[in-house]
Amino acid sequence: METKELNAAQKYYLKNKEKKKAYNREWVKANPERAAASRKKAMKKFLTNKRERFNELILRNYYKNKRQWMIRRRTNYMLKQANKPLLIKYQCLHCESKENLQLKFNTYPENSLGIREAVIKGDIFYVCKECKGKK
Numbered sequence: 001m002e003t004k005e006l007n008a009a010q011k012y013y014l015k016n017k018e019k020k021k022a023y024n025r026e027w028v029k030a031n032p033e034r035a036a037a038s039r040k041k042a043m044k045k046f047l048t049n050k051r052e053r054f055n056e057l058i059l060r061n062y063y064k065n066k067r068q069w070m071i072r073r074r075t076n077y078m079l080k081q082a083n084k085p086l087l088i089k090y091q092c093l094h095c096e097s098k099e100n101l102q103l104k105f106n107t108y109p110e111n112s113l114g115i116r117e118a119v120i121k122g123d124i125f126y127v128c129k130e131c132k133g134k135k
């Protein structure tokens with residue numbers, strides 16, 4: 001394999017990589033709102049400019065965790081069922097917020113009976129977006 005010639009900027013970056021990473025980490029800690037805005041902007045750019053790559057990543061994730069996807073889908077279906085719906089308390093388990101809720105799965109049971117048991121045991125519950133980010 002032939003070695004690639006690096007320009008001055010690349011050499012400088014490699015030399016100070018760890019220092020720059022540490023500085024960046026500090027900056028993110030000091031400016032969480034600006035960092036979040038920056039991440040959002042980068043994600044939007046990625047979604048528009050490299051849509052095909054994004055779809056590829058999502059599909060790869062789907063095939064890798066197909067079983068989990070199916071069980072999440074089944075649980076969401078069971079929540080909307082007219083007769084005998086799943087009874088999961090619609091609030092965040094940690095902060096009791098009722099906004100931006102997402103289902104959290106500690107286990108992935110095989111069938112609908114297993115899902116009902118997991119809900120009763122408390123292995124499937126709602127968490128809000130903020131609490132999910134923390135853990």
Ligand SMILES: [Zn+2]
Binds near residue numbers: 094127131
């Ligand atoms: Zn919460």
